[in-house]
Amino acid sequence: MANQTTAKSKAAEPAQPVSTMSVIAPALGWLIPGAGHMIQKRWIRGVLLLVSIGTLFVLGLMMQGHIYKANGGDILDILGFIGDLGAGGLYITTLTMNWGQGAIAFAIADYGTKFMIVAGLLNFIAVADAYHIAIGKKQ
């Protein structure tokens, strides 16, 4: 019964073609927020994503937020790292410049940390959206 259901759902969903764009758009979108949309000529969406995600991340840094590095310690630190990693080029630049390394000394700095994590997570959603556009699942 379960096998029949699986077989039916596989038959109903045609395999998505793997195009160059379906690889490049998400990769570029991860590196530069919004670029995955811009390369597919969704200029306004791309610029809005770049401004939104970029501003959240930079504001987080300017609020003295903490940036997480790769670690195998506390589960919250690992999740923080995964969130930060989503920001792609912004995260790499921040690490390279050694920014965001201060201790969280006040409440707003903690907000800044969350701003950067959420910016990364929002970029993951934007990357998935760029992929869906590339494979023709979305306009």
Place this chain on the structure above:
Amino acid sequence: MTVHLTHFSAAFVFALFASIVFGITHRETTRDMVRYGLYCFAMFMGGVLLAGWAMWLIRR
């Protein structure tokens, strides 16, 4: 350079940008994107105001 936002302005900025991304990524047409973005923003800010008043009442 350090930015000091108030709790409310931090929540406002967060709600604004998160709503823009949600609107763009969760809907198909431009009209639906704008509507969903506005809906998310209203929900974020409504939640902030509601939680704020709830904490004020608890504190009294």
